[in-house]
Amino acid sequence: MSRIDDAMVAATMRGYDRNNLYAFVATVIGSEQATRLMDMYRVGTSKHWQGATVFWQISSDGNVRGGKIMLYDPLCGHRVQEPFPHINWVHSVLRLPDFKLTQCxxxxxxxxxxxxxxxxxxxxxxxxxxxxxxxxxxxxxxxxxxxxxxxxxxxxxxxxxxxxxxxxxxxxxxxxxxxxxxxxxxxxxxxxxxxxxxxxxxxxxxxxxxxxxxIAERTPHGILEQMMQRNPALRQLVETLQLELVSIKEVKPSESS
The missing domain is CATH 3.40.1360.10 (Dna Topoisomerase Vi A Subunit; Chain: A, domain 2)
Structure with a gap:
């Protein structure tokens, strides 16, 4: 059974600042939780397409069976389908000889x-x-x-x-x-x-x-992350002053305003 070296997986476990899926997930649940889950599930960043994600398939005995590369829209979280479906496999991109994909x-x-x-x-x-x-x-x-x-x-x-x-x-x-x-x-x-x-x-x-x-209702940390992605100056302010989110409230304009 073919497998991929663990070092290749480790090499992808970074660069989340340019990973479209991470950007979307962070706007939903916040960057801290997004980082935790990406690490938990061994989700990597691929250079195959700008912003691409690699989903490693690792069996219960620890063998890396393969890696599926996909590209997502960072705003809506949908797969990029135009001008073609952005999906590929690590072994195909690297042209690994005699590789036989056995999915898990x-x-x-x-x-x-x-x-x-x-x-x-x-x-x-x-x-x-x-x-x-x-x-x-x-x-x-x-x-x-x-x-x-x-x-x-x-x-x-x-x-x-x-x-x-x-x-x-x-x-x-x-x-x-x-x-x-x-x-x-x-x-x-x-x-x-x-x-x-x-x-x-x-x-x-x-x-x-x-x-x-x-995800119909986004978390407060997700809303803050979305705001910071839209306005990098806000992120710099939060990080520089080490601000912590207490709560986010929806403010509705009064009828007279």
Whole structure:
């Protein structure tokens, strides 16, 4: 089985000031939490495209199976699709000879260290990161694709764990078909269908996932980070004076103003 050297992963664990995904996540939950989660999930910065992110897939035994490079819009957090889908793999970019990609769950390396939580599986790596902040009672993993890693070989890493599948809108039926794989492997699994049931037609058309609902209300630190990104002078003021955020309140203009 092919693997990537750990030193390559370590070399990417910096440069978050030029990482578009980090910039977006920071505006949602604040820079401190964004840094913590990027480190926790071993998310790196890639030079392949300016602002690109690399999601390392590290198996539960510590082997780096691969690295998926993606580019996000730093303002809305959506993947950059124009003029082409910005997605590639580290082994392809580096032209590693005879490399055979065998994918595992994004975040799988956390399984041996977090044993007391049920495992929740989503499609998007970004969603796993954000859901960890909002719903820390679960260990969040990502398939990295609509049904990637939902195969008999990959799910063996989940033996002995309680698993809940949390599909994107419009993917619920496809993920329901995968339940037999878990059951046949002796893995206790449930399917979270409430998102599909509560969604509007417009939300289904957009293909939203659980993170889109979780981040509808941004945290105070996220709001401050967004303000500082828009106005670098504010960041300099906060850092120079070592100011700490106490609270943020919405001020509505009076009817007479």
């Amino acid at each position: 769950f994004f975040g799988e390396h956390l399984l041996p260290y977090i044993r007391d939580k049920p495992v929740a599986i989503v499609e998007s790596e970004k969603t796993a990161i954000l859901a960890t902040h909002y719903l820390p009672q679960y260990l969040w993993l990502a398939t990295g694709g609509k049904c990637s890693c939902l195969n008999r070989e990959a799910i063996q890493a989940l033996q002995g764990r309680d698993v809940i599948l949390v599909p994107d809108l419009n993917a619920t039926d496809d993920w329901r078909k995968k339940l037999n794989l878990f059951e046949e492997s002796g893995i206790k699994v449930t399917l979270f269908e409430q998102l599909e049931q509560m969604a509007t037609d417009e939300q289904r058309e957009q293909g939203l996932d659980i993170a889109d609902f979780l």
